[in-house]
Amino acid sequence: MALKSPVHYAGSITSGQKHLGCFGVPGCDRSRCVRCDKKSRTCQLVTRAISVDRSQLDFSNPDWKKQFQEDFNRRFSLPHLKDVIDVEPRPTTFSLKSRAPLENVNGSIQESWNGYVNDDDRALLKVIKFASPTSAGAYCIDPDCSWVEQWVHRAGPRKQIYFEPPYVKAGIVTCGGLCPGLNDVIRQIVLTLEKYGVKNIVGIQHGFRGFFEDHLAEVPLNRHVVQNINLAGGSFLGVSRGGANISDIVDSIQARRLDMLFVLGGNGTHAGANLIHEECRKRKLKVSIVGVPKTIDNDILLMDKTFGFDTAVEAAQRAINSAYIEAHSAFHGIGLVKLMGRSSGFITMHASLSSGQVDICLIPEVPFTLDGPHGVLQHLEHLIETQGFALICVAEGAGQEHLQQSNATDASGNMILSDIGVHLQQKIKSHFKEIGVHSDVKYIDPTYMVRAVRANASDAILCTVLGQNAVHGAFAGFSGITTGVCNTHNVYLPIPEVIKSTRVVDPNSRMWHRCLTSTGQPDFH
Numbered sequence: 001m002a003l004k005s006p007v008h009y010a011g012s013i014t015s016g017q018k019h020l021g022c023f024g025v026p027g028c029d030r031s032r033c034v035r036c037d038k039k040s041r042t043c044q045l046v047t048r049a050i051s052v053d054r055s056q057l058d059f060s061n062p063d064w065k066k067q068f069q070e071d072f073n074r075r076f077s078l079p080h081l082k083d084v085i086d087v088e089p090r091p092t093t094f095s096l097k098s099r100a101p102l103e104n105v106n107g108s109i110q111e112s113w114n115g116y117v118n119d120d121d122r123a124l125l126k127v128i129k130f131a132s133p134t135s136a137g138a139y140c141i142d143p144d145c146s147w148v149e150q151w152v153h154r155a156g157p158r159k160q161i162y163f164e165p166p167y168v169k170a171g172i173v174t175c176g177g178l179c180p181g182l183n184d185v186i187r188q189i190v191l192t193l194e195k196y197g198v199k200n201i202v203g204i205q206h207g208f209r210g211f212f213e214d215h216l217a218e219v220p221l222n223r224h225v226v227q228n229i230n231l232a233g234g235s236f237l238g239v240s241r242g243g244a245n246i247s248d249i250v251d252s253i254q255a256r257r258l259d260m261l262f263v264l265g266g267n268g269t270h271a272g273a274n275l276i277h278e279e280c281r282k283r284k285l286k287v288s289i290v291g292v293p294k295t296i297d298n299d300i301l302l303m304d305k306t307f308g309f310d311t312a313v314e315a316a317q318r319a320i321n322s323a324y325i326e327a328h329s330a331f332h333g334i335g336l337v338k339l340m341g342r343s344s345g346f347i348t349m350h351a352s353l354s355s356g357q358v359d360i361c362l363i364p365e366v367p368f369t370l371d372g373p374h375g376v377l378q379h380l381e382h383l384i385e386t387q388g389f390a391l392i393c394v395a396e397g398a399g400q401e402h403l404q405q406s407n408a409t410d411a412s413g414n415m416i417l418s419d420i421g422v423h424l425q426q427k428i429k430s431h432f433k434e435i436g437v438h439s440d441v442k443y444i445d446p447t448y449m450v451r452a453v454r455a456n457a458s459d460a461i462l463c464t465v466l467g468q469n470a471v472h473g474a475f476a477g478f479s480g481i482t483t484g485v486c487n488t489h490n491v492y493l494p495i496p497e498v499i500k501s502t503r504v505v506d507p508n509s510r511m512w513h514r515c516l517t518s519t520g521q522p523d524f525h
């Protein structure tokens, strides 16, 4: 049974909380909706990690849970090379014990010493039992919010591998925008591959373009080459957007005789990686395609967080603090900081929470009005009147409905957004001029300064874990998978499950509620 599309029980609103500008929109009332589609003005529920078409589940059937779980297990099973080609496993060459050769060690001691992960090990994807669909952040499969165990595959080294390391050629490519930690991941992939005994490791330059642009030569990688690359931000291999011709890329993979490809990137990159995996399957190639989610926006489904996000939140503090100092010191100062986040407001929400200085936090998931008695400008007047200054933190994708859209896209097809920061700055200036109140607006856009820094300590550890697990996944024979942290545990997930939609801030989540509590901002509609 194939189940699709979002659950419709998710995301009721707690009483007293106004409904994000969707009141009166069909299907969207005070108690049933968490998100309003800005273009169509129809109420949409934030897509949760798990999606099922409830029309295909009959909850009166006592077996519905079993059906759900069977479907879940099918969707989350990991594609393996042996699904399409004849491949035999061999004992792994990955060993933490370096002084004694593998053959000399008793099997079970060797296994526990090396900490192998059993193929049947699983981690729980969801750990909260919601008593009601109206609980903050609730996602439910059925109207009673029944508890259904959802297990996903644990990441880590296996006892059996599907490649002969001395004959393996492995490639690494970094796509999309920059993100703190890319070099840490590249480095760990190389170190771990070498640990297995791989000698032939290459970097593909500037994303998918490196596969077919002749002047972009392969970069030979080894422990020596990557030793210090984590000390700098950016990508040692370069990045790019666009240029993902799947057939050409797979031709190039064949011509280069790659056995493994590690693809570091966000949603778009993972969509590309999955198509590459499918094309390799179609051609019956023994090539493992493994993704490592790279998104500073933290917008990949199912994962606790992606690498670079923590660092970005930390780096944003400097801008927020500077804006605060400027606003606080000026007469009627208004500080305005724009942070990244095309469609997800995680950086802006976390940076606002972290700084504690932000009065107004605006994210793409929560529409707002500027004018009128409940608008942002009215609240700014109130802040100037009562505390003498104000600080706004806005995500780049917020409030796009207030701006003229160009419909232009970047090379990857991502919509080029209009600048909400500049728009807000102008609106605030003209509003205060109109009402004859002095204001001093200081606008800071630290976008690329935030993104170009090296990973902080916590992200460096996350990168290390992800890089190592990506290599273990490839050697285990999986392909079309990605790796991440779910409920603090490291797991492998089939790529299609993490790119079903963009992960966004749930306005009914405790985190957004905490942010509102911290800023003290009212509903802007």
Ligand SMILES: Nc1ncnc2c1ncn2[C@@H]1O[C@H](COP(=O)(O)OP(=O)(O)OP(=O)(O)O)[C@@H](O)[C@H]1O
Binding pocket: 175, 176, 177, 178, 207, 208, 209, 240, 241, 242, 243, 244, 265, 266, 267, 268, 269, 270, 271, 272, 273, 275, 294, 295, 296, 297, 411, 412, 414
């Ligand atoms: N749906 C898709 N199918 C195949 N390839 C894609 C798809 N979307 C994007 N790509 C390719 O993936 C690469 C990266 O895409 P994109 O620029 O959207 O970055 P991303 O991986 O989403 O990361 P970021 O978080 O920086 O936006 C590009 O080379 C692009 O052409």
Ligand SMILES: O=P(O)(O)OC[C@H]1O[C@](O)(CO)[C@@H](O)[C@@H]1O
Binding pocket: 176, 177, 178, 266, 295, 296, 297, 340, 341, 342, 396, 410, 451
């Ligand atoms: O200017 P670039 O390189 O296209 O990247 C900008 C985009 O990258 C992201 O940080 C995602 O990587 C978005 O938040 C942002 O819109």
Ligand SMILES: [Mg+2]
Binding pocket: 176, 266, 267, 268, 269, 414
């Ligand atoms: Mg993208």
